[in-house]
Amino acid sequence: MIHLKNIHKSFGNAEVLTGVDMQIDEGQTMVILGKSGSGKSVLLKLILRLMSADAGTIIIDDEDTTTFTEEQMVPVRKKMGMLFQSAALFDSINVQENVAYMLREHTGMSNREIEDRVEEVLSFVQLSGVQEKMPSDLSGGMKKRVALARALAFKPRYLLYDEPTTGLDPLTAKTINELIRNTQEAHDVTSIVVTHDLISAFYVGDRFALIRDGVVSFSGTPDEFKASTDPFIVEYLACGREYN
Amino acid sequence: MRKIEVRHGGILEKGAIHTYELFRLTIDSVRYMFTRPSYFDTILEQMYQIGVRSLSIVLLTCFFTGMVLALQTGYQIARFGAKVYIGVVVALSMVRELGPVLTALVVAGRVGAGIAAELGSMQVTEQIDAMRAMATNPVKKLVTTRLIALLIMLPILTIIGDIVGIVGGMLISLYSLGLDFSFYKSTTIQALALQDIFTGLAKPVVFAFIIALVGCHLGLSTTGGTEGVGKSTTMSVVTSSILIFLFDFLLVKIFFLMFETG
Ligand SMILES: Nc1ncnc2c1ncn2[C@@H]1O[C@H](COP(=O)(O)OP(=O)(O)OP(=O)(O)O)[C@@H](O)[C@H]1O
Ligand SMILES: [Mg+2]
Numbered sequence: 471m472i473h474l475k476n477i478h479k480s481f482g483n484a485e486v487l488t489g490v491d492m493q494i495d496e497g498q499t500m501v502i503l504g505k506s507g508s509g510k511s512v513l514l515k516l517i518l519r520l521m522s523a524d525a526g527t528i529i530i531d532d533e534d535t536t537t538f539t540e541e542q543m544v545p546v547r548k549k550m551g552m553l554f555q556s557a558a559l560f561d562s563i564n565v566q567e568n569v570a571y572m573l574r575e576h577t578g579m580s581n582r583e584i585e586d587r588v589e590e591v592l593s594f595v596q597l598s599g600v601q602e603k604m605p606s607d608l609s610g611g612m613k614k615r616v617a618l619a620r621a622l623a624f625k626p627r628y629l630l631y632d633e634p635t636t637g638l639d640p641l642t643a644k645t646i647n648e649l650i651r652n653t654q655e656a657h658d659v660t661s662i663v664v665t666h667d668l669i670s671a672f673y674v675g676d677r678f679a680l681i682r683d684g685v686v687s688f689s690g691t692p693d694e695f696k697a698s699t700d701p702f703i704v705e706y707l708a709c710g711r712e713y714n
Numbered sequence: 715m716r717k718i719e720v721r722h723g724g725i726l727e728k729g730a731i732h733t734y735e736l737f738r739l740t741i742d743s744v745r746y747m748f749t750r751p752s753y754f755d756t757i758l759e760q761m762y763q764i765g766v767r768s769l770s771i772v773l774l775t776c777f778f779t780g781m782v783l784a785l786q787t788g789y790q791i792a793r794f795g796a797k798v799y800i801g802v803v804v805a806l807s808m809v810r811e812l813g814p815v816l817t818a819l820v821v822a823g824r825v826g827a828g829i830a831a832e833l834g835s836m837q838v839t840e841q842i843d844a845m846r847a848m849a850t851n852p853v854k855k856l857v858t859t860r861l862i863a864l865l866i867m868l869p870i871l872t873i874i875g876d877i878v879g880i881v882g883g884m885l886i887s888l889y890s891l892g893l894d895f896s897f898y899k900s901t902t903i904q905a906l907a908l909q910d911i912f913t914g915l916a917k918p919v920v921f922a923f924i925i926a927l928v929g930c931h932l933g934l935s936t937t938g939g940t941e942g943v944g945k946s947t948t949m950s951v952v953t954s955s956i957l958i959f960l961f962d963f964l965l966v967k968i969f970f971l972m973f974e975t976g
Contacts, residue, residue: 520843544851547846550847552847556840558840558843559844572849575848575849
């Protein structure tokens, strides 16, 4: 369970988050929506403590991690997989080593076992056989999927996806949506999915949260979201529908 | 790795923050030398990179410096009939001063800048964040490994530079100033006392800290995208060079206190 209470974060004079409250229950997939620049990526980074909140409390599995040091965060981070919006692959090592990163760092697995695991997660994202390629030789969508494989490799209990389907064709996006759903169901993973892709949101989400003006302005089930009469949400959905 | 955010501080404030962070980074990276994992492969790889990047330029710089040193002092002291001391002058200047300082400056320009650029681009492309998100410590994985590699390689490069400089000076003395080889050899060896070897090797150890930590710190604190990477790279060369001169001066002071009056 992840519980965020009254999270504040600003950069210089720009107040990005001004009191976010959110709870993600065990095994649930929370979809976070919001306009570009509303602070969705910042929120994910705050959960992993890649940056620290100005105020507020973050509770992960009954532990208040708000004041944790880097060292104390290690076991918390080992439970979590993060797909960065920018993929953030290590560009000095190949795909194989990128995906194997946490396995090499934190397990005593043999080369053979690691290769098998890498092959397995790459096949989840439909990218078998690119192990030897360098990240700079991949397309944008391929980078995203390698990064997703890297996030899955260590079998995290929490998965934070930052725009998993952005930049993918509809067919590949569908595979990724199914993967997110399957991962959650098969391994009882708790997930947060930041997305602008409404098809994806409705496919994977158990609950929706909309970030607007620095706070969660809507929180509820997908059906409640659809039924909302809030003019912003109505327009948000209408714009999404125009394309579909 | 907790960062203090520089909001609208003046140059003094920024300087103080950089100094503090550099100091913290020094302590942390040294502390992590003694914890697992050791990242042995990464250290070897870094040692190789440092050697490959800087060996030829160190050889070139020190060889020519040795030759110039012999020429300049040769013509000057020949007037006093003290030509026989050229070997002594070249050897002492190279081992005590020019070898360590020139090697360090060259390595700061090649390796230090490379470290700042590499870590800087990792920072702005979120690779450092990714590393932290995957529960590894970037200071241990990136900074400590580079520090160890430089601590090993810079003294080795310095010794090579010293030797090449002395050889350069010797060639000029033999062929241009007409000195005798065995005489040159014996005066050179007599001139070098144990303390010169010691001071000559203490310097590269200190300079290795400067190059590694300044490069890493400026790389890791890069902001502002690709342009920021360029700034960090230049800053790292400037800052390390100034610190190398400053610490060279301080070390010479300390050595004199230790050896001359002791
Ligand atoms: N490291 C940082 N330093 C300064 N400002 C930042 C930093 N990271 C994010 N911001 C600012 O915080 C705000 C929110 O950024 P964030 O990346 O969370 O947006 P987002 O909701 O993920 O947008 P998008 O949907 O476009 O990805 C932006 O105004 C951005 O400029
Ligand atoms: Mg974002």
